[in-house]
Amino acid sequence: xxxxxxxxxxxxxxxxxxxxxxxxxxxxxxxxxxxxxxxxxxxxxxxxxxxxxxxxxxxxxxxxxxxxxxxxxxxxxxxxxxxxxxxxxxxxxxxxxxxxxxxxxxxxxxxxxxxxxxxxxxxxxxxxxxxxxxxxxxxxxxx
Amino acid sequence: xxxxxxxxxxxxxxxxxxxxxxxxxxxxxxxxxxxxxxxxxxxxxxxxxxxxxxxxxxxxxxxxxxxxxxxxxxxxxxxxxxxxxxxxxxxxxxxxxxxxxxxxxx
Numbered sequence: 266x267x268x269x270x271x272x273x274x275x276x277x278x279x280x281x282x283x284x285x286x287x288x289x290x291x292x293x294x295x296x297x298x299x300x301x302x303x304x305x306x307x308x309x310x311x312x313x314x315x316x317x318x319x320x321x322x323x324x325x326x327x328x329x330x331x332x333x334x335x336x337x338x339x340x341x342x343x344x345x346x347x348x349x350x351x352x353x354x355x356x357x358x359x360x361x362x363x364x365x366x367x368x369x370x371x372x373x374x375x376x377x378x379x380x381x382x383x384x385x386x387x388x389x390x391x392x393x394x395x396x397x398x399x400x401x402x403x404x405x406x407x408x
Numbered sequence: 409x410x411x412x413x414x415x416x417x418x419x420x421x422x423x424x425x426x427x428x429x430x431x432x433x434x435x436x437x438x439x440x441x442x443x444x445x446x447x448x449x450x451x452x453x454x455x456x457x458x459x460x461x462x463x464x465x466x467x468x469x470x471x472x473x474x475x476x477x478x479x480x481x482x483x484x485x486x487x488x489x490x491x492x493x494x495x496x497x498x499x500x501x502x503x504x505x506x507x508x509x510x511x512x513x514x
Contacts, residue, residue: 286459293436293455296479300437311451318452325456 267305278319423495433481
């Protein structure tokens with residue numbers, strides 16, 4: 266895989282991002298190729314699966330909270346300040362009848378009409394990954 | 409060092425990126441090299457961290473023309489330096505705690 270091929274997959278995968286976010290990410294990767302001084306296929310291996318690369322960017326933009334958010338009042342570790350509204354223990358029926366956990370219980374499945382529910386569609390990324398096996402394409406280069 | 413035994417992500421990766429940028433402004437590829445010389449880090453996790461740190465104001469960037477193309481340098485801001493100092497302190501405590509535990513039960 267060369268630079269153009271790698272970038273094309275990234276661009277496609279980042280299509281849904283705001284224009285500026287997409288451009289900055291693509292620019293970073295393009296510069297990475299140019300600055301490395303390596304063969305393009307070597308850089309592509311360093312960067313790894315382009316779908317995974319794009320996935321990490323999308324995940325970050327989807328609002329993964331920073332590990333320890335900075336705030337100017339020096340309260341670095343916001344996790345230590347737990348709001349008092351969180352109950353210490355949950356009531357016995359906290360998960361209710363319609364909890365997603367119920368679907369995992371075959372004993373209770375019948376009462377939930379699971380059969381009537383349509384098959385969830387596979388995420389696009391999984392479909393693409395199945396067609397395209399990064400490791401297989403580059404297996405000859407991998408030790 | 410075996411990759412992946414102790415995953416470097418989250419706060420740890422943030423700290424490493426801030427530390428690697430302390431001596432000088434650095435561009436993406438060089439920054440990756442600096443970090444990877446010491447610890448195994450997947451390149452695909454670095455850009456999201458740089459983006460986040462910039463958004464939080466811990467880093468800024470400047471663009472330079474090199475051989476007719478752009479190169480983006482990442483710069484530690486004063487806020488970034490402050491946070492790095494905080495991370496160092498926290499890390500020293502954590503690392504010495506781990507070490508003390510291992511030593512105690514050796």
